[in-house]
Amino acid sequence: MASRPLNDDEVLSEMNKMVAFIKQEALEKAREIKVKADEEFAIEKAKLVKQEQQAIDAQYEKKRKSAEVAQKIAHSTLTNKSRLKLLQQREEHLQDLFGTARDSIDALAKDEGRYVQFLEGVIVQGFLSLLEPEVTVHAREKDVDQAQRAADAAAKQYNEISGRTVKPTVEGSLSNDIAGGVKLVSGNLRITLDNTLDERLRLLEDRMLPEIRADLFGPNPNRKFYT
Numbered sequence: 550m551a552s553r554p555l556n557d558d559e560v561l562s563e564m565n566k567m568v569a570f571i572k573q574e575a576l577e578k579a580r581e582i583k584v585k586a587d588e589e590f591a592i593e594k595a596k597l598v599k600q601e602q603q604a605i606d607a608q609y610e611k612k613r614k615s616a617e618v619a620q621k622i623a624h625s626t627l628t629n630k631s632r633l634k635l636l637q638q639r640e641e642h643l644q645d646l647f648g649t650a651r652d653s654i655d656a657l658a659k660d661e662g663r664y665v666q667f668l669e670g671v672i673v674q675g676f677l678s679l680l681e682p683e684v685t686v687h688a689r690e691k692d693v694d695q696a697q698r699a700a701d702a703a704a705k706q707y708n709e710i711s712g713r714t715v716k717p718t719v720e721g722s723l724s725n726d727i728a729g730g731v732k733l734v735s736g737n738l739r740i741t742l743d744n745t746l747d748e749r750l751r752l753l754e755d756r757m758l759p760e761i762r763a764d765l766f767g768p769n770p771n772r773k774f775y776t
Contacts, residue, residue, distance in 0.1 A: 647754055651728070654746040658729035661695065668692075668699035668731060669706070671744040675733035676707040676715050683716045683736035689729060690721035696731055 555563070658664050672686060688696035700717040707715055723732065723745070730745035
């Protein structure tokens with residue numbers, strides 16, 4: 550049976566069906582595009598949010614570390630200032646102590662009886678150390694008479710102790726600005742013994758300083774060994 554051509558109503562009906570199909574396809578395609586766009590937007594949004602969060606976290610961490618460093622620096626500065634102040638106070642205390650010792654030796658030099666006895670003792674020590682037949686005793690210019698008496702007495706003691714004789718020569722060659730005491734020089738000028746009060750006090754300070762520090766302030770926790 551031969552097909553007949555479509556009439557106008559049938560053509561219109563077919564066209565409407567085609568239009569409806571195309572429209573439906575377009576709507577479904579549009580929905581697919583929208584869903585995909587929404588997914589991509591959500592992914593991009595999440596990525597941006599994560600990046601911003603990371604940036605904020607990094608900035609916060611940087612500020613936190615900077616604050617910690619600043620706090621440590623401030624603490625270290627304060628600690629160092631406190632330590633320096635304590636060390637300064639300790640040093641002042643030690644200098645006061647040594648100043649008192651200096652006053653004591655100044656008082657000794659002004660007490661003629663005790664001073665001559667002191668000179669005699671250190672000169673005897675010098676004679677016994679040098680064991681020389683001739684020794685020059687250098688004293689302050691103002692102490693020459695006292696040093697001579699002490700040297701003569703020391704020579705007698707030296708003879709009694711060692712059985713040797715010594716000829717002391719006293720010279721007022723030391724400055725009157727020092728605290729006192731004497732220097733002994735061997736006859737051949739090779740050996741000098743410094744028995745001035747100033748030198749004895751200096752040696753005492755050097756040798757006793759660690760012990761004095763420990764007695765006054767306790768052991769230093771930063772030192773494992775002590776002299």
